[in-house]
Amino acid sequence: MxxxxxxxxxxxxxxxxxMETAPRIxxxxxxxxxxxxxxxxxxxxxxxxxxxxxDLSFVQIA
Numbered sequence: 001m002x003x004x005x006x007x008x009x010x011x012x013x014x015x016x017x018x019m020e021t022a023p024r025i026x027x028x029x030x031x032x033x034x035x036x037x038x039x040x041x042x043x044x045x046x047x048x049x050x051x052x053x054x055d056l057s058f059v060q061i062a
Contacts (some may be wrong), residue, residue: 012037016044030054 028045034056
C-alpha cells in the first residue's frame with residue numbers, strides 16, 4: 001500500500017514512530033489548543049514549550 005493511500009491514523013502512527021527514533025531532541029511548541037492527538041504528539045516530545053494561554057488536554061468519551 002502506498003503511503004498516500006493509507007488511512008490518516010496509519011500515516012500519523014508512521015510519523016510518530018519516525019519522530020520517536022530520530023536522533024535529535026524533539027521539541028513541541030504549543031500555542032492554542034492541543035487536544036487528543038495534538039496532546040499525544042506534544043507529550044511524545046522531549047521538551048514542550050507552551051504559550052501562557054495554551055491548553056493541553058484529552059477529550060474522553062464515556
